[in-house]
Amino acid sequence: MANQDVVLRPDMGGIASAAAMPGSSSRPIFACRGAASTSLRRRSGVDDDYGARSPCATSWVVQAMRASSPARSAAVDEYAAWTRKHPSALASFEQIAASAKGKQVVVFLDYDGTLSPIVADPDTAFITGEMREAVRGVAKHFPAAIVTGRCVEKVCSFVGLSELYYAGSHGMDIKGPGSNAEEVLLQPAREFLPVIAEVYEALVEKTKSTPGARVENNKFCLSVHFRCVDEKRWSPLAEQVKEVLRDYPDLRLNEGRKVLEIRPSIMWDKGKAVEFLLQSLGFDGRSDVLPLYLGDDRTDEDAFKMLRKRGHGLGILVSKCPRETDASYSLQDPTEGYGVPSPLGAVEAPAIIIVIV
Numbered sequence: 001m002a003n004q005d006v007v008l009r010p011d012m013g014g015i016a017s018a019a020a021m022p023g024s025s026s027r028p029i030f031a032c033r034g035a036a037s038t039s040l041r042r043r044s045g046v047d048d049d050y051g052a053r054s055p056c057a058t059s060w061v062v063q064a065m066r067a068s069s070p071a072r073s074a075a076v077d078e079y080a081a082w083t084r085k086h087p088s089a090l091a092s093f094e095q096i097a098a099s100a101k102g103k104q105v106v107v108f109l110d111y112d113g114t115l116s117p118i119v120a121d122p123d124t125a126f127i128t129g130e131m132r133e134a135v136r137g138v139a140k141h142f143p144a145a146i147v148t149g150r151c152v153e154k155v156c157s158f159v160g161l162s163e164l165y166y167a168g169s170h171g172m173d174i175k176g177p178g179s180n181a182e183e184v185l186l187q188p189a190r191e192f193l194p195v196i197a198e199v200y201e202a203l204v205e206k207t208k209s210t211p212g213a214r215v216e217n218n219k220f221c222l223s224v225h226f227r228c229v230d231e232k233r234w235s236p237l238a239e240q241v242k243e244v245l246r247d248y249p250d251l252r253l254n255e256g257r258k259v260l261e262i263r264p265s266i267m268w269d270k271g272k273a274v275e276f277l278l279q280s281l282g283f284d285g286r287s288d289v290l291p292l293y294l295g296d297d298r299t300d301e302d303a304f305k306m307l308r309k310r311g312h313g314l315g316i317l318v319s320k321c322p323r324e325t326d327a328s329y330s331l332q333d334p335t336e337g338y339g340v341p342s343p344l345g346a347v348e349a350p351a352i353i354i355v356i357v
């Protein structure tokens, strides 16, 4: 990886350094859809992915609410209270810079909902050219990795940067930098490959009667998408999935953003993948290293939790809604603050990158 030994220097302008789903099949799927703000959430199309109560819709809605109404709504107050616990990473620029001063920053980035916007078709969740260039810039200065539920091959083709580490299938398929996609560093669930392939076929067959349902093969795990499924069919779809899984007790079911995720029941997650990468880079246990992890999904909580437990590193949750999280900081969305001058000289860059560089 480029410049792995770069340490944030004070003269770099500062910043570098700028939420498991313990999901189990016993957990009710599709539960907890809050009543509040439903119409706003519907408008944004993405904020109700977890059924969280949300002030949030899109930020212009919140701004319009604030501007037009002197009495702040309970939802806005709730969001404000939440950001006191998980302050905006942009607003905390100086504080994050101070934590990173003189330290080797290592950057871990989730893909969907963090580097790419959430869209209805998972095959078209492309990263923008701007974001790609920004991530390239980050990798020039710091070791950087993409940590995702996607399979490595697909996310590599989306991101298109060979200088990064990639941890796909929720960290179960880790490869180093370089154009050789075969260059595997770790596959802790290798023995599950045939089972996953078999269950993929079974799920495609079982769910084909549900309009809008879609099964994605992420190599070591599977995603059953219900973003385009009529809400009335969510429960029957979950039943179809559970029915298939009944024959595979070694697999477990988690819920992500309008997606049911199936993966091997091994003690491995995004947090473990981050630990493995830190170890491989020779950074494990070093107090002069600052890992930064940015993510939006419940599976990212495993990484946030690991960093918090080690008392070492910072998690940044990308979310418009107050959510239970182990992340220290928050960002509303990847492009929040667009246009803020970056310390590295770019006039405009997505917030995520401004926070990092």
Ligand SMILES: O=P(O)(O)OC[C@H]1O[C@H](O[C@H]2O[C@H](CO)[C@@H](O)[C@H](O)[C@H]2O)[C@H](O)[C@@H](O)[C@@H]1O
Binding pocket: 110, 111, 112, 113, 117, 118, 119, 120, 121, 122, 125, 147, 148, 149, 150, 216, 218, 223, 225, 227, 256, 257, 258, 259, 261, 297, 299
């Ligand atoms: O770990 P991540 O990089 O966040 O991947 C998690 C899942 O992301 C993708 O699904 C999500 O994004 C889709 C495209 O925007 C969206 O249509 C879907 O509703 C979201 O759940 C990906 O398709 C899944 O395979 C990943 O597991």
